[in-house]
């Protein structure tokens with residue numbers, strides 16, 4: 145029905161001016177000057193001899209605007225920009241792994257539109273500046289595999305948009321900030337392979353994955369740290385000094401799938417039947433602890449559990465028949481006794497793992513589960529209250 149003659153001259157004029165203004169803006173648009181200053185400060189804090197000629201940072205030449213296209217020779221990588229209310233802002237800093245070495249300039253905190261900061265696999269060192277807490281839009285913060293030291297600044301709790309935090313493989317120390325739980329968008333934490341000490345603080349409620357392997361965390365796992373974590377699927381806390389009892393609430397966390405608490409100092413494990421909970425628990429590693437008592441039979445009540453390691457603990461008593469259902473079963477290095485259940489050797493699908501270095505009777509040598517030999521009788525007698533033969 146309508147044709148061009150129906151459009152008022154005023155509207156046409158407005159359209160025309162809109163087009164010309166837009167063109168003018170994009171031709172002249174510039175990165176916000178404080179963003180440029182931040183990038184410059186960042187680059188100048190990196191040792192020049194650690195910036196290889198082929199690297200992203202080598203292409204950061206401030207004679208051109210960092211965000212203006214085309215970026216053929218200058219700023220070819222490492223920086224991503226977006227228009228935010230008519231100015232160009234840096235939204236992602238994702239450096240290549242090039243062994244860059246230097247400290248982090250506190251001025252990076254001016255890049256307030258950053259959603260991603262990824263400096264993984266380089267040689268940055270020194271502290272993580274507390275000023276970075278002003279990066280309110282940051283969703284992904286990845287400093288994995290560098291040489292950062294010092295503690296995690298408590299102000300990290302201001303990064304309210306944070307979804308993924310990876311500071312693994314650094315030299316970070318001190319205790320974990322007890323303000324972590326205010327990061328309600330945080331889904332993944334990886335602080336593995338650092339030197340953190342102290343207790344696990346109260347954790348953020350929407351967490352899916354917690355990894356703090358290979359540190360020096362101590363104390364027990366307290367229910368108060370894990371309260372309300374209904375989505376937690378993965379817990380990786382191996383190679384720490386976590387001690388005491390792993391209480392019954394732990395395996396009842398409703399979304400739990402994988403648990404690695406190997407190489408700690410746990411002395412007891414309480415495990416209840418999942419009850420009405422539709423448990424997704426698949427794999428549990430509690431090897432190399434100091435767990436005493438009988439093998440926790442209730443593990444066999446978890447319908448999806450397929451891999452269980454309790455190797456090198458101080459467990460005693462017989463192996464429950466129900467364990468034959470598992471696909472991987474490592475129970476070597478305990479004081480288990482009796483005759484292992486036939487189901488382990490005659491099941492439809494064979495169970496892999498090890499039952500060696502125990503006090504088992506007639507572990508069939510034809511089974512690879514029994515390849516490793518049992519403990520000497522004298523040690524087993526001693527463990528079960530008999531007199532050791534040698535004294």
Ligand SMILES: *[C@@H]1O[C@H](CO)[C@@H](O)[C@H](O)[C@H]1NC(C)=O
Nearest residue numbers: 202204205206207208217218
């Ligand atoms: C930066 O770019 C300008 C102009 O393209 C060039 O003359 C200058 O040598 C470059 N500087 C470095 C350090 O590459």
Ligand SMILES: *[C@@H]1O[C@H](CO)[C@@H](O)[C@H](O)[C@H]1NC(C)=O
Nearest residue numbers: 382383406407408431432456
């Ligand atoms: C756990 O501890 C045992 C015994 O000290 C050691 O052989 C093993 O390598 C450790 N595992 C890891 C992953 O550190």
Ligand SMILES: *[C@@H]1O[C@H](CO)[C@@H](O)[C@H](O)[C@H]1NC(C)=O
Nearest residue numbers: 414415416417418440441442
């Ligand atoms: C198994 O779980 C039930 C609760 O579901 C508990 O009452 C019982 O003590 C547990 N058994 C063992 C051996 O821990």
